[in-house]
Amino acid sequence: MPESIVRNRGQAMNSRLDIDISFCWPIAESVTPEEGLARLREAGFEGIELWPPSLEKFGAQRWATALEATGMRCFQLCPYFDFVHGPERIEQSRADLLAYLEAAEAMKCERLRVFTGPPWGEGVVGASEATEEQWQAAIEGLREFCDVAAQRGVELCLECHEGSLMEDAPSALRILNSVDRSNLTVNLQIPFPNEDWRVSLEKLASHTTHIHIHNWTEGPGAGELTFLSEGVFDWLPVLERIRRERNHASLCLSIEHADHHGRHDPWETARRDGPYLSRLRGASLRPE
Numbered sequence: 001m002p003e004s005i006v007r008n009r010g011q012a013m014n015s016r017l018d019i020d021i022s023f024c025w026p027i028a029e030s031v032t033p034e035e036g037l038a039r040l041r042e043a044g045f046e047g048i049e050l051w052p053p054s055l056e057k058f059g060a061q062r063w064a065t066a067l068e069a070t071g072m073r074c075f076q077l078c079p080y081f082d083f084v085h086g087p088e089r090i091e092q093s094r095a096d097l098l099a100y101l102e103a104a105e106a107m108k109c110e111r112l113r114v115f116t117g118p119p120w121g122e123g124v125v126g127a128s129e130a131t132e133e134q135w136q137a138a139i140e141g142l143r144e145f146c147d148v149a150a151q152r153g154v155e156l157c158l159e160c161h162e163g164s165l166m167e168d169a170p171s172a173l174r175i176l177n178s179v180d181r182s183n184l185t186v187n188l189q190i191p192f193p194n195e196d197w198r199v200s201l202e203k204l205a206s207h208t209t210h211i212h213i214h215n216w217t218e219g220p221g222a223g224e225l226t227f228l229s230e231g232v233f234d235w236l237p238v239l240e241r242i243r244r245e246r247n248h249a250s251l252c253l254s255i256e257h258a259d260h261h262g263r264h265d266p267w268e269t270a271r272r273d274g275p276y277l278s279r280l281r282g283a284s285l286r287p288e
Helices: 034-040 050-060 060-070 087-109 133-152 169-179 197-207 236-245 266-284
Strands: 020-023 047-050 073-077 111-114 155-159 185-190 207-211 250-255
Touching: 020 073, 020 266, 034 060, 034 250, 034 266, 050 060, 060 073, 060 087, 073 087, 073 250, 087 111, 087 133, 111 133, 111 207, 133 155, 133 169, 155 169, 155 207, 169 185, 169 197, 185 197, 197 236, 236 266, 250 266
Parallel strands: 020 047, 020 250, 047 073, 073 111, 111 155, 155 185, 185 207, 207 250
Antiparallel strands: none
């Protein structure tokens, strides 16, 4: 049985940071939850981060059954909330929140990803573009959503992403400090635009519970996405810093964009990145 199944989330063992290993789904259109979860477990993953198309396609109950059967977990569900385009969008987001909390309960998932609005395409509102009214709507909406989610034991995790109100460390901290809820955390996705990753880490390590982990051929955010073991970025200092900031806590490392924008087969990424993440975790948890 994977170690993550017998650990209690948020309770560190031997006074250390708990690290879980996850994979963003969908992985392939034709793969069923049962088949895909079993294959990911064989590659060393302990669970998944589930995006809306696949949740809607198979339904929460089938996912719940498949997760239990394979001994895997759902570490994060990924709705798309919108607080910055008026009352109608906020009301739709309220309905989405309740639906995702129901799905989270069925799947024993304790984390929902949060955007403040569409992070790409039409209607993008970044931190530097937002009006004070949009900032206030997002802050009030997130405060309300955090309180509702807390009643179900669920945290909301801000995905730090260009085109959102948390697209760099200062904007993310403005949201975190203004909302002021213990179940609002950070999904770190470095590098941020126009910000050195070390600065981002310094400011946000203590708030980080989830990481979209990537690597690149030429440096942080530079060149092509590639397998973790073949990129030039060293993630170990990142994990060691979070360990120091968040001892007695949990962190999930989640593989995102496993096809590397069409360059590689996602299953090959899973085969390579699963063992690599296990080694990285082991290195980051060694006594200092």
